[in-house]
Amino acid sequence: MTILFDHNVQDIEEDETKKTKQNDVDAVTDLVLEAGFLHPDPPQLQISSSGFIAPVVNAFGHAFRAYDAQGQRQKGVENFYRLNHIHQTFDFVKRMREEYSKLDKMEMSIWECCELLNEVVDESDPDLDEPQIEHLLQTAEAIRKDYPDEDWLHLTALIHDLGKVLLLPKFGGLPQWAVVGDTHPLGCAFDESIVHHKYFIDNPDCQNPAYNTKNGVYEEGCGLDNVTISWGHDDYMYLVAKENKTKLPSSGLFIIRYHSFYPLHRCGAYTHLMNDEDKANLKWLHIFNKYDLYSKSKVRVDVEKVKPYYLTLIKKYFPEKLRW
Numbered sequence: 478m479t480i481l482f483d484h485n486v487q488d489i490e491e492d493e494t495k496k497t498k499q500n501d502v503d504a505v506t507d508l509v510l511e512a513g514f515l516h517p518d519p520p521q522l523q524i525s526s527s528g529f530i531a532p533v534v535n536a537f538g539h540a541f542r543a544y545d546a547q548g549q550r551q552k553g554v555e556n557f558y559r560l561n562h563i564h565q566t567f568d569f570v571k572r573m574r575e576e577y578s579k580l581d582k583m584e585m586s587i588w589e590c591c592e593l594l595n596e597v598v599d600e601s602d603p604d605l606d607e608p609q610i611e612h613l614l615q616t617a618e619a620i621r622k623d624y625p626d627e628d629w630l631h632l633t634a635l636i637h638d639l640g641k642v643l644l645l646p647k648f649g650g651l652p653q654w655a656v657v658g659d660t661h662p663l664g665c666a667f668d669e670s671i672v673h674h675k676y677f678i679d680n681p682d683c684q685n686p687a688y689n690t691k692n693g694v695y696e697e698g699c700g701l702d703n704v705t706i707s708w709g710h711d712d713y714m715y716l717v718a719k720e721n722k723t724k725l726p727s728s729g730l731f732i733i734r735y736h737s738f739y740p741l742h743r744c745g746a747y748t749h750l751m752n753d754e755d756k757a758n759l760k761w762l763h764i765f766n767k768y769d770l771y772s773k774s775k776v777r778v779d780v781e782k783v784k785p786y787y788l789t790l791i792k793k794y795f796p797e798k799l800r801w
Contacts, residue, residue, distance in 0.1 A: 506683035640710030665693025
């Protein structure tokens with residue numbers, strides 16, 4: 478299946494804003510060091526001093542990421558995860574990485590890729606059914622307001638989902654289960670925190686004893702770079718950014734590659750496989766995830782108004798044309 482788709486006062490306020498943001502980062506860092514993860518469960522979460530507050534419900538009137546909520550998208554989302562959990566195997570991911578690391582599909586700019594997403598809707602997302610370009614700009618603009626000095630984070634937000642172009646025919650027209658949705662490691666036991674875990678029973682890897690222990694084929698503390706994660710838009714966009722020699726910091730690449738790895742950054746699973754660099758980068762992923770998840774809404778962004786700013790960032794961090 479293929480789916481297309483005032484001076485002194487201002488100075489004081491700026492100082493207080495910077496302190497608040499640093500406190501946010503420090504708090505997340507403490508949580509990472511002490512527990513390995515951050516679990517933002519409160520139904521309404523104050524994100525920052527700018528007033529960005531997580532809404533109580535999503536665009537459909539349900540709690541965010543409520544995969545069992547009865548609604549117009551529930552059945553389709555569950556079927557998506559059934560297919561994902563059956564077909565995402567260790568060998569499948571190896572084949573996909575080998576094929577798509579060639580970056581031989583086409584050449585285009587980052588903004589051209591953003592425009593390609595106008596026809597893409599993510600079937601795995603229970604919170605929103607808007608075209609993906611809307612989500613990218615909602616996330617980026619929310620972060621930009623709260624972290625105005627972290628321009629790399631604004632750009633990371635804009636491009637984090639660009640790998641979803643894999644759904645389009647010119648990129649192979651991969652099925653949704655091979656492009657979107659939460660990600661998880663292959664080659665070790667499937668943690669029960671993974672959404673719709675029950676469907677792994679039909680995954681061929683469950684029959685391989687080497688893949689069914691806590692560490693599986695990995696060593697504790699080996700680092701996520703050495704772990705095979707289920708294939709999708711995260712890993713593909715990471716490959717595109719890295720191989721095109723982006724100037725984004727490692728934390729930006731980490732966000733791109735693991736923003737769908739909810740078992741890790743939401744539930745604290747698989748932290749035993751992380752190394753020190755992963756732990757340092759995880760604090761930024763926790764910060765990013767608040768905006769990635771809770772900025773989803775029906776409020777439209779004026780694309781032409783914000784476009785010049787993002788074109789400037791793209792020029793700063795990426796070449797004019799990229800291989801995809």
